[in-house]
Amino acid sequence: MNRDVILFGCTKLSEEILVSLIKNEVKVKAIFSIPRDFNISYSKEKVTNTNYADLSIYAKQLNIPYHEVDSTDKNKITNYRQHIIDLSPDIILAVGWYYMIPKLIREIPTEGAWGIHASLLPDYAGGAPLVWAIINGETKTGVTLFRMESGVDDGDIIDQEVLSINEDDNIRTMIEKTAKASKKIILNSITKNKIDYKPQEKSKIKVFPQRSPDDGEIDWTWNINRIKDFVRAQTKPYPGAWTIINNKKVILWDISIEE
Numbered sequence: 001m002n003r004d005v006i007l008f009g010c011t012k013l014s015e016e017i018l019v020s021l022i023k024n025e026v027k028v029k030a031i032f033s034i035p036r037d038f039n040i041s042y043s044k045e046k047v048t049n050t051n052y053a054d055l056s057i058y059a060k061q062l063n064i065p066y067h068e069v070d071s072t073d074k075n076k077i078t079n080y081r082q083h084i085i086d087l088s089p090d091i092i093l094a095v096g097w098y099y100m101i102p103k104l105i106r107e108i109p110t111e112g113a114w115g116i117h118a119s120l121l122p123d124y125a126g127g128a129p130l131v132w133a134i135i136n137g138e139t140k141t142g143v144t145l146f147r148m149e150s151g152v153d154d155g156d157i158i159d160q161e162v163l164s165i166n167e168d169d170n171i172r173t174m175i176e177k178t179a180k181a182s183k184k185i186i187l188n189s190i191t192k193n194k195i196d197y198k199p200q201e202k203s204k205i206k207v208f209p210q211r212s213p214d215d216g217e218i219d220w221t222w223n224i225n226r227i228k229d230f231v232r233a234q235t236k237p238y239p240g241a242w243t244i245i246n247n248k249k250v251i252l253w254d255i256s257i258e259e
Contacts, residue, residue: 002026003090003111003190007055010034011096013179015053017116020183022058026190029087030065031055032080040098041072042210050237051096069099078104091190094148095182106148111195113148116186118178120144120160122200125153127210130174133165134233137225140164141174143181145189147197152207156197159185170232170254213239224257231255 005026007018010033021028036052059066065083069076077099084092085108092113094101106113119129120142133141142162149155161181165174189195216234218227218241231241231252240251 001191001193004029004088005190006030006032006084006087006089006092006109008032008092008094008101008113009055009096010049010053010098011051012053013051013116013175013182014096015055015058016179017093017095017183017186018055018058020187021190022062024187024191026187028062028064029089030067030084031059032067032069032077034098035068035070038070038098039072040210043212047212049098050239053096072099078102081105081108084108093186093190095186101148103150111147114158114186114189115146115148115153115155116182117144117146117153118142118174118182120162121146121153121157122202122205124208125205126207129208130171130178131211131233131238132208134169134171134174135226135230137229138165141178143178143185145182145185146200151202151205154200154202154205156199158189158195158197161185170235171238172236175237216241218243218252228255228257 005021005028007028018028033055036049037046038049040047056066067080081104084105089109091109091111094113094115101113117129119133121144124133130141140162142160144160145158147155147158163177163181216239218230234241235253240253242249242251
């Protein structure tokens with residue numbers, strides 16, 4: 001069976017998921033997005049989404065409502081509560097979404113609000129999970145589809161897929177791997193007759209912080225493998241790892257280890 005969806009998203013992954021839903025005739029009833037330059041809790045200034053995708057184009061094509069949210073205040077989203085009730089969605093699907101979705105909104109859809117997270121929860125909950133996994137030298141990660149609760153990535157698990165992190169992988173290739181796996185498990189779950197929700201062991205959840213471009217400075221006291229992992233974790237399309245040479249900031253996009 002197909003379920004009616006409202007999409008919350010603003011990234012290229014959001015766009016890929018949306019296109020997949022449309023191609024497979026899943027009814028998308030509305031799109032909520034965030035502007036390219038937006039407010040977020042960890043910065044006094046607006047930050048730029050380097051992975052931004054304009055989803056208003058698809059809303060026009062589908063002739064469905066499109067709304068932009070630019071506030072860390074949960075009341076900004078709850079202002080749309082009656083509008084969402086009137087749309088009668090089965091699922092709110094949050095992919096590439098940077099704000100908490102309050103309970104008043106999550107409880108509207110019959111199946112709740114679903115999120116996709118680029119790790120095997122409960123591992124690497126929180127911000128930038130792929131970046132942290134590569135920095136920490138992990139050899140595997142994955143994607144998790146879960147039903148959102150009030151905490152950070154701590155809701156019931158719907159489905160997961162394991163992915164390898166090979167020596168020649170970087171953040172770009174891992175984004176591609178997770179996008180492909182995300183499309184697969186989201187579509188499978190939305191069209192499944194019965195969904196099984198598996199509670200997480202919350203005592204095992206470790207929340208990692210968000211990262212900003214300032215966190216990309218290389219510490220040359222690290223061993224060479226950690227430096228290489230640090231660089232490949234933050235290469236394009238992300239802002240890159242950097243160092244200061246002759247009082248100038250130099251970005252390193254790739255690095256190799258020589259004997």
